[in-house]
Amino acid sequence: MSDSRRERLDTPRDTRRQIVRRPTVDADAFGVFAESFARYMGTAKFILWMTLFVIVWVAWNVLAPADLRFDEPPFIALTLMLSLQASYAAPLILLAQNRQEQRDKVIAEQDRQANARAHADMEFLAREVASLRMSVGEVATRDFLRSELRGLLGDIEDLQRRETDDETPPTPGETGPRSPA
Template identity: 85%
Template sequence: MSDNRRPRLDTPRETRRQLVPRPNVDADAFGVFAESFARYMGTAKFLLWMTAFVAVWILWNVLAPESLRFDEFPFIFLTLMLSLQASYAAPLILLAQNRQEQRDKVVAEQDRQANARAHADMEFLAREVASLRMAVGEVATRDFLRSELRGLLGDIEDLQRPAAPDDSQPPPDQVSRPGP
Protein backbone atom coordinates (compact mmCIF):
# COMPACT_ATOMS: atom_id res chain seq x y z
CA MET A 1 0.00 0.00 0.00
CA SER A 2 1.52 3.37 -0.99
CA ASP A 3 1.29 6.52 0.99
CA ASN A 4 0.54 9.43 -1.40
CA ARG A 5 1.03 12.03 1.29
CA ARG A 6 4.78 11.43 1.61
CA PRO A 7 6.87 13.75 -0.58
CA ARG A 8 9.02 12.19 -3.22
CA LEU A 9 12.58 13.35 -3.71
CA ASP A 10 12.48 13.18 -7.50
CA THR A 11 9.56 15.58 -7.94
CA PRO A 12 9.59 19.27 -7.09
CA ARG A 13 7.32 20.56 -4.40
CA GLU A 14 4.42 22.76 -5.21
CA THR A 15 5.13 26.42 -4.91
CA ARG A 16 3.61 28.03 -1.89
CA ARG A 17 1.34 30.96 -2.29
CA GLN A 18 2.21 34.04 -0.33
CA LEU A 19 -0.44 35.45 1.94
CA VAL A 20 0.87 38.97 1.49
CA PRO A 21 2.29 39.68 -1.97
CA ARG A 22 5.76 41.18 -1.92
CA PRO A 23 6.15 44.50 -3.64
CA ASN A 24 8.06 44.39 -6.89
CA VAL A 25 10.76 47.05 -6.48
CA ASP A 26 13.18 48.00 -9.21
CA ALA A 27 16.50 47.78 -7.35
CA ASP A 28 18.28 50.05 -9.80
CA ALA A 29 15.67 52.80 -9.61
CA PHE A 30 15.65 52.60 -5.81
CA GLY A 31 19.45 52.70 -5.81
CA VAL A 32 19.43 55.82 -7.96
CA PHE A 33 16.97 57.40 -5.52
CA ALA A 34 19.19 56.44 -2.58
CA GLU A 35 22.23 57.96 -4.24
CA SER A 36 20.47 61.21 -5.04
CA PHE A 37 19.10 61.37 -1.47
CA ALA A 38 22.54 60.71 0.04
CA ARG A 39 24.09 63.25 -2.31
CA TYR A 40 21.52 65.87 -1.24
CA MET A 41 22.03 65.12 2.46
CA GLY A 42 25.73 65.87 2.06
CA THR A 43 25.16 69.40 0.81
CA ALA A 44 25.26 72.70 2.64
CA LYS A 45 21.74 73.40 1.38
CA PHE A 46 20.38 70.41 3.33
CA LEU A 47 22.26 71.41 6.46
CA LEU A 48 20.94 74.97 6.25
CA TRP A 49 17.33 73.80 5.73
CA MET A 50 17.64 71.30 8.59
CA THR A 51 19.15 73.93 10.89
CA ALA A 52 16.38 76.38 9.99
CA PHE A 53 13.72 73.71 10.62
CA VAL A 54 15.14 72.84 14.05
CA ALA A 55 15.58 76.52 14.96
CA VAL A 56 11.98 77.38 13.96
CA TRP A 57 10.72 74.33 15.88
CA ILE A 58 12.60 75.32 19.04
CA LEU A 59 11.67 79.00 18.81
CA TRP A 60 8.00 78.23 18.17
CA ASN A 61 7.76 75.85 21.09
CA VAL A 62 9.60 78.23 23.43
CA LEU A 63 8.16 81.60 22.45
CA ALA A 64 4.61 80.75 21.30
CA PRO A 65 1.74 80.79 23.78
CA GLU A 66 1.01 77.39 25.33
CA SER A 67 -2.21 76.98 23.38
CA LEU A 68 -0.31 77.18 20.05
CA ARG A 69 2.63 74.92 20.95
CA PHE A 70 2.50 71.52 19.26
CA ASP A 71 5.37 69.88 21.17
CA GLU A 72 3.92 69.67 24.64
CA PHE A 73 6.91 68.11 26.37
CA PRO A 74 10.40 69.62 26.04
CA PHE A 75 11.13 68.72 22.42
CA ILE A 76 10.14 65.04 22.57
CA PHE A 77 8.38 65.24 19.20
CA LEU A 78 11.42 67.01 17.65
CA THR A 79 13.69 64.25 18.91
CA LEU A 80 11.31 61.66 17.48
CA MET A 81 11.27 63.40 14.09
CA LEU A 82 15.07 63.66 13.96
CA SER A 83 15.43 60.00 14.96
CA LEU A 84 12.97 58.97 12.26
CA GLN A 85 14.87 60.99 9.68
CA ALA A 86 18.17 59.42 10.79
CA SER A 87 16.71 55.90 10.76
CA TYR A 88 15.77 56.32 7.09
CA ALA A 89 18.88 58.26 6.12
CA ALA A 90 21.41 55.72 7.41
CA PRO A 91 20.28 52.74 5.26
CA LEU A 92 19.90 54.97 2.20
CA ILE A 93 23.42 56.30 2.66
CA LEU A 94 24.74 52.74 3.11
CA LEU A 95 22.94 51.65 -0.06
CA ALA A 96 24.48 54.56 -1.95
CA GLN A 97 27.93 53.65 -0.58
CA ASN A 98 27.50 50.01 -1.62
CA ARG A 99 26.56 51.03 -5.15
CA GLN A 100 29.57 53.37 -5.29
CA GLU A 101 31.81 50.56 -4.02
CA GLN A 102 30.55 48.27 -6.79
CA ARG A 103 31.24 50.96 -9.39
CA ASP A 104 34.70 51.49 -7.92
CA LYS A 105 35.40 47.75 -8.19
CA VAL A 106 34.39 47.77 -11.86
CA VAL A 107 36.56 50.82 -12.54
CA ALA A 108 39.49 49.26 -10.65
CA GLU A 109 39.17 46.05 -12.69
CA GLN A 110 39.06 48.05 -15.94
CA ASP A 111 42.13 50.00 -14.80
CA ARG A 112 43.93 46.76 -13.97
CA GLN A 113 43.14 45.34 -17.39
CA ALA A 114 44.26 48.56 -19.11
CA ASN A 115 47.50 48.51 -17.10
CA ALA A 116 48.11 44.88 -18.05
CA ARG A 117 47.57 45.71 -21.74
CA ALA A 118 49.87 48.74 -21.48
CA HIS A 119 52.52 46.61 -19.76
CA ALA A 120 52.30 43.97 -22.48
CA ASP A 121 52.54 46.67 -25.15
CA MET A 122 55.61 48.17 -23.46
CA GLU A 123 57.30 44.78 -23.28
CA PHE A 124 56.54 44.18 -26.96
CA LEU A 125 57.93 47.60 -27.92
CA ALA A 126 61.04 47.03 -25.80
CA ARG A 127 61.69 43.74 -27.62
CA GLU A 128 61.15 45.46 -30.98
CA VAL A 129 63.57 48.27 -30.09
CA ALA A 130 66.17 45.72 -28.96
CA SER A 131 65.83 43.79 -32.21
CA LEU A 132 66.14 47.02 -34.20
CA ARG A 133 69.29 47.95 -32.29
CA MET A 134 70.77 44.55 -33.07
CA ALA A 135 69.84 44.90 -36.74
CA VAL A 136 71.27 48.43 -36.91
CA GLY A 137 74.51 47.15 -35.38
CA GLU A 138 74.93 44.87 -38.40
CA VAL A 139 74.23 47.61 -40.96
CA ALA A 140 77.14 49.42 -42.57
CA THR A 141 77.32 53.05 -41.58
CA ARG A 142 77.92 55.97 -43.91
CA ASP A 143 81.43 56.58 -42.59
CA PHE A 144 82.35 52.91 -42.98
CA LEU A 145 81.08 52.89 -46.59
CA ARG A 146 82.99 56.09 -47.39
CA SER A 147 86.23 54.71 -46.03
CA GLU A 148 85.77 51.46 -47.95
CA LEU A 149 84.95 53.33 -51.16
CA ARG A 150 87.98 55.58 -50.70
CA GLY A 151 90.14 52.51 -50.25
CA LEU A 152 88.70 50.88 -53.38
CA LEU A 153 89.07 54.12 -55.33
CA GLY A 154 92.69 54.29 -54.27
CA ASP A 155 93.21 50.67 -55.41
CA ILE A 156 91.57 51.43 -58.79
CA GLU A 157 93.73 54.52 -59.23
CA ASP A 158 96.82 52.49 -58.44
CA LEU A 159 95.85 49.90 -61.05
CA GLN A 160 95.11 52.51 -63.72
CA ARG A 161 98.40 54.41 -63.27
CA PRO A 162 101.07 53.31 -65.67
CA ALA A 163 103.91 51.81 -63.80
CA ALA A 164 107.10 53.87 -64.08
CA PRO A 165 110.14 51.83 -64.93
CA ASP A 166 112.03 51.15 -61.84
CA ASP A 167 115.72 50.37 -62.13
CA SER A 168 115.77 48.22 -59.11
CA GLN A 169 113.10 45.84 -60.35
CA PRO A 170 113.15 44.00 -63.63
CA PRO A 171 110.14 44.22 -65.95
CA PRO A 172 107.41 41.72 -65.14
CA ASP A 173 108.18 39.41 -68.10
CA GLN A 174 111.84 39.10 -67.08
CA VAL A 175 111.23 38.17 -63.52
CA SER A 176 112.95 34.94 -62.68
CA ARG A 177 110.81 32.36 -61.20
CA PRO A 178 112.14 29.90 -58.77
CA GLY A 179 112.25 26.42 -60.11
CA PRO A 180 110.94 23.30 -58.70
Protein backbone atom coordinates in the same frame (compact mmCIF):
# COMPACT_ATOMS: atom_id res chain seq x y z
CA MET B 1 -1.76 7.77 -17.18
CA SER B 2 -1.11 9.87 -20.24
CA ASP B 3 2.38 11.25 -20.96
CA SER B 4 1.43 14.84 -20.16
CA ARG B 5 0.10 13.97 -16.71
CA ARG B 6 2.71 11.39 -15.80
CA GLU B 7 4.80 12.40 -12.81
CA ARG B 8 8.44 11.59 -12.78
CA LEU B 9 10.03 10.31 -9.62
CA ASP B 10 13.28 12.21 -10.18
CA THR B 11 11.52 15.60 -10.40
CA PRO B 12 10.19 17.07 -7.16
CA ARG B 13 6.73 18.54 -7.13
CA ASP B 14 6.28 22.24 -6.53
CA THR B 15 4.45 22.28 -3.23
CA ARG B 16 4.74 25.98 -2.52
CA ARG B 17 1.89 28.17 -3.47
CA GLN B 18 2.19 31.89 -3.61
CA ILE B 19 -0.95 33.39 -2.29
CA VAL B 20 0.30 36.92 -1.94
CA ARG B 21 2.78 38.32 -4.37
CA ARG B 22 5.65 40.20 -2.87
CA PRO B 23 6.04 43.72 -4.12
CA THR B 24 8.93 44.13 -6.49
CA VAL B 25 11.26 47.05 -6.24
CA ASP B 26 13.48 48.25 -9.05
CA ALA B 27 16.82 48.06 -7.24
CA ASP B 28 18.56 50.32 -9.71
CA ALA B 29 15.94 53.08 -9.48
CA PHE B 30 15.95 52.82 -5.69
CA GLY B 31 19.77 52.96 -5.72
CA VAL B 32 19.72 56.09 -7.86
CA PHE B 33 17.25 57.66 -5.42
CA ALA B 34 19.48 56.68 -2.47
CA GLU B 35 22.53 58.21 -4.15
CA SER B 36 20.76 61.46 -4.92
CA PHE B 37 19.39 61.61 -1.36
CA ALA B 38 22.83 60.91 0.15
CA ARG B 39 24.40 63.45 -2.18
CA TYR B 40 21.88 66.10 -1.07
CA MET B 41 22.29 65.27 2.63
CA GLY B 42 26.00 65.84 2.34
CA THR B 43 25.66 69.44 1.20
CA ALA B 44 25.84 72.67 3.13
CA LYS B 45 22.43 73.56 1.71
CA PHE B 46 20.81 70.62 3.54
CA ILE B 47 22.56 71.49 6.81
CA LEU B 48 21.48 75.13 6.54
CA TRP B 49 17.84 74.19 5.81
CA MET B 50 17.81 71.64 8.65
CA THR B 51 19.34 74.18 11.03
CA LEU B 52 16.79 76.78 10.00
CA PHE B 53 13.96 74.25 10.50
CA VAL B 54 15.17 73.38 14.03
CA ILE B 55 15.60 77.06 14.96
CA VAL B 56 12.09 77.89 13.74
CA TRP B 57 10.66 74.84 15.55
CA VAL B 58 12.33 75.72 18.84
CA ALA B 59 11.58 79.44 18.53
CA TRP B 60 7.91 78.80 17.79
CA ASN B 61 7.52 76.39 20.69
CA VAL B 62 9.30 78.73 23.13
CA LEU B 63 8.07 82.17 22.03
CA ALA B 64 4.53 81.40 20.82
CA PRO B 65 1.54 81.75 23.14
CA ALA B 66 0.88 78.62 25.18
CA ASP B 67 -2.26 77.64 23.24
CA LEU B 68 -0.34 77.69 19.88
CA ARG B 69 2.61 75.60 21.04
CA PHE B 70 2.59 72.01 19.79
CA ASP B 71 5.88 70.71 21.23
CA GLU B 72 6.84 71.85 24.72
CA PRO B 73 10.46 71.65 25.87
CA PRO B 74 12.26 69.11 25.95
CA PHE B 75 10.91 68.97 22.35
CA ILE B 76 10.00 65.30 22.20
CA ALA B 77 8.25 65.58 18.81
CA LEU B 78 11.31 67.28 17.28
CA THR B 79 13.57 64.59 18.73
CA LEU B 80 11.35 61.83 17.34
CA MET B 81 11.21 63.50 13.92
CA LEU B 82 14.99 63.91 13.75
CA SER B 83 15.48 60.31 14.90
CA LEU B 84 13.10 59.09 12.21
CA GLN B 85 14.95 61.13 9.59
CA ALA B 86 18.29 59.71 10.78
CA SER B 87 16.95 56.14 10.82
CA TYR B 88 16.03 56.47 7.14
CA ALA B 89 19.10 58.46 6.16
CA ALA B 90 21.66 55.99 7.50
CA PRO B 91 20.59 52.99 5.36
CA LEU B 92 20.17 55.18 2.29
CA ILE B 93 23.68 56.55 2.75
CA LEU B 94 25.04 53.02 3.21
CA LEU B 95 23.26 51.87 0.06
CA ALA B 96 24.76 54.77 -1.87
CA GLN B 97 28.22 53.92 -0.51
CA ASN B 98 27.82 50.27 -1.50
CA ARG B 99 26.86 51.23 -5.03
CA GLN B 100 29.86 53.56 -5.23
CA GLU B 101 32.10 50.78 -3.93
CA GLN B 102 30.79 48.44 -6.64
CA ARG B 103 31.48 51.07 -9.31
CA ASP B 104 34.96 51.61 -7.88
CA LYS B 105 35.62 47.84 -8.06
CA VAL B 106 34.56 47.75 -11.71
CA ILE B 107 36.73 50.76 -12.52
CA ALA B 108 39.68 49.24 -10.62
CA GLU B 109 39.29 45.98 -12.57
CA GLN B 110 39.16 47.87 -15.85
CA ASP B 111 42.27 49.82 -14.84
CA ARG B 112 44.03 46.58 -13.91
CA GLN B 113 43.17 45.04 -17.27
CA ALA B 114 44.31 48.17 -19.13
CA ASN B 115 47.59 48.15 -17.16
CA ALA B 116 48.10 44.46 -17.98
CA ARG B 117 47.53 45.16 -21.69
CA ALA B 118 49.89 48.15 -21.57
CA HIS B 119 52.53 46.04 -19.80
CA ALA B 120 52.21 43.29 -22.43
CA ASP B 121 52.48 45.89 -25.19
CA MET B 122 55.60 47.38 -23.59
CA GLU B 123 57.20 43.94 -23.30
CA PHE B 124 56.40 43.25 -26.96
CA LEU B 125 57.87 46.59 -28.03
CA ALA B 126 60.97 45.99 -25.92
CA ARG B 127 61.49 42.63 -27.64
CA GLU B 128 60.98 44.26 -31.03
CA VAL B 129 63.49 47.03 -30.25
CA ALA B 130 66.00 44.43 -29.07
CA SER B 131 65.59 42.42 -32.27
CA LEU B 132 65.98 45.60 -34.33
CA ARG B 133 69.18 46.46 -32.46
CA MET B 134 70.54 43.00 -33.17
CA SER B 135 69.58 43.34 -36.84
CA VAL B 136 71.14 46.79 -37.07
CA GLY B 137 74.34 45.37 -35.63
CA GLU B 138 74.54 43.12 -38.71
CA VAL B 139 73.72 45.92 -41.18
CA ALA B 140 76.23 48.44 -42.45
CA THR B 141 75.80 51.82 -40.82
CA ARG B 142 75.96 55.16 -42.56
CA ASP B 143 79.37 55.99 -41.08
CA PHE B 144 80.78 52.63 -42.15
CA LEU B 145 79.51 53.14 -45.72
CA ARG B 146 80.96 56.65 -45.85
CA SER B 147 84.37 55.47 -44.74
CA GLU B 148 84.31 52.63 -47.29
CA LEU B 149 83.23 55.00 -50.07
CA ARG B 150 85.98 57.49 -49.11
CA GLY B 151 88.49 54.70 -49.24
CA LEU B 152 87.27 53.60 -52.67
CA LEU B 153 87.26 57.21 -53.88
CA GLY B 154 90.84 57.53 -52.72
CA ASP B 155 91.76 54.32 -54.60
CA ILE B 156 90.08 55.64 -57.75
CA GLU B 157 91.93 58.95 -57.48
CA ASP B 158 95.23 57.07 -57.05
CA LEU B 159 94.52 54.98 -60.14
CA GLN B 160 93.64 58.08 -62.15
CA ARG B 161 96.89 59.76 -61.06
CA ARG B 162 98.89 56.73 -62.09
CA GLU B 163 97.19 56.62 -65.47
CA THR B 164 97.86 60.28 -66.09
CA ASP B 165 101.48 59.80 -65.02
CA ASP B 166 101.86 56.87 -67.46
CA GLU B 167 100.45 58.89 -70.38
CA THR B 168 102.76 61.86 -69.97
CA PRO B 169 105.63 61.93 -72.52
CA PRO B 170 109.09 61.10 -71.23
CA THR B 171 111.30 64.01 -70.36
CA PRO B 172 114.34 64.63 -72.64
CA GLY B 173 116.77 62.79 -70.40
CA GLU B 174 114.66 59.63 -70.09
CA THR B 175 114.65 56.71 -72.48
CA GLY B 176 111.87 54.19 -72.89
CA PRO B 177 108.54 53.85 -71.16
CA ARG B 178 108.20 54.62 -67.53
CA SER B 179 108.02 51.78 -65.16
CA PRO B 180 105.02 51.70 -62.86
CA ALA B 181 105.72 52.95 -59.41
